Every structure is written in structure tokens, then in C-alpha cells.
Amino acid sequence: MKLNLRIFYSLFFFSTINICNAQTKIAGKADFADAKHYKTDSVFKNVMIDTNIFNIRVARKSDADESTKKELALSITTADKNKVLLQQYFDQNEYRLFKINNDKLNSTGKLFLEVIFNGGGSGYNGSCFEIASRNDTVKLVPVYNFDELSLLYFSSDNEIIKLEGIWNFKEDESHFSEHRYSVTKINFTNATFKSTGLGNTKFKYEMADGEHALKKLLLLMKKKEPLLLKTLELK
Incomplete structure (x- = not known):
């Protein structure tokens, strides 16, 4: 089994935060009720969650929009885009999607999401969730909290x-x-x-x-x- 380590400190954080973003990045509208407040950051297609295939869209709050305090919006849909299974909003302003044993999100293994608040400087804090697909539902399972x-x-x-x-x-x-x-x-x-x-x-x-x-x-x-x-x- 491949050994995997995740270390969180400021320099490492800034060098790795966009690893997953580089895999698939597609422009498009967000799958949110208040989509006008958000701009699509990335779309990840054909992501394997447990044994099922989904599409994931992450959007960021528009810079000039003060009508919402939520910085990030997450939407998970079926691969055919016919059904939205999860919509979630976060106060944090950065994120990372990853799997432990593979850089590709369409591989087997648990899918993890980190959301991070970074106000500048060396300090930051965040939370990690498993994105799980169980009993025909998709949900976020808390894993840990972290800081610098x-x-x-x-x-x-x-x-x-x-x-x-x-x-x-x-x-x-x-x-x-x-x-x-x-x-x-x-x-x-x-x-x-x-x-x-x-x-x-x-x-x-x-x-x-x-x-x-x-x-x-x-x-x-x-x-x-x-x-x-x-x-x-x-x-």
C-alpha cells in the first residue's frame, strides 16, 4: 500500500491547495438556488464516491457580493446532471478535494474535502470531511479540524x-x-x-x-x- 502523508503548515498549504483544481476545470453555471451570488471555480466530472459516479461543482462568492456571508458553495449531482444530491455552503474561503492513494478523483478510495479559512499571513484553520455515498444519499461526514x-x-x-x-x-x-x-x-x-x-x-x-x-x-x-x-x- 502506498504510504500517504498530509502535512498542514503555511508553505505546504499554499503549494498544494490547487492540486485537485488542475484535474478538470470547466466553466458553467452553478447548481444552486442562489447561483447569482456565486461564480463557478471548478467542475470535477466522473468523480467516484464509494462505488458511484458523480459530478462535483465548487463555486466562490462574487467578490463584490455582500448579500451572503458564505464564501464557498458545493454542489454534487448525478453523472447525467439530472439530479442534485447535495448542496452545501461554507464560511471558509479555500478548499481541497483529495484521495489518499491516488491523485485522480475517479479512482477508488474515500473522497475527502477540506475547507480552509485563510485570512492572510501564516495562520489558518479548517475542517475535513469525507464525502460519502451511502443508502442512495450523499453526505458530508466530519473527520477532523486542523490549523497551521x-x-x-x-x-x-x-x-x-x-x-x-x-x-x-x-x-x-x-x-x-x-x-x-x-x-x-x-x-x-x-x-x-x-x-x-x-x-x-x-x-x-x-x-x-x-x-x-x-x-x-x-x-x-x-x-x-x-x-x-x-x-x-x-x-
């Missing part, structure tokens, strides 16, 4: 390790200082994602910068604090 100090390790579609940096202002820590981390294990079970807190690290560690660095960081944590990370299997 979050490190996410996807061991599979069904297990994610989240490291959340603990910013200690009393010790004069900066954004890129070494931090202690809270460790959370996120597992998919009974059609939902369940988070289990494993505790906080005793030692401080550098922020991981890249995929290999994150795996190296987790292995170092497991070596120095085996009781905290004893349930983690790094593949």
Missing part, C-alpha cells in the same frame, strides 16, 4: 494520526519553534470517524517539513515515548 500547527499522517483511508502542536507562549515559542504535541488517533468505524486522544508528548519536537520528515518525527516520538505511541503502527 496540525500534522496529519494517513496510514489508510480508515486511520489517521493527528499531531497538534501545543503553542506555549510562556516559553516564548514561535510558530516554527519546537513544540510539544497532543496525539490523536482517528479511526473509521460504523460509518463515522471516531477520535481517540492518546495524550501529550513530554518532549518538544521540531515541526516536520515534508513527508519523510513527518514519518521520521513519528518514529522518533515512538522511540522516546513508547507508552504514548504504543498503539501506532507506522507502515
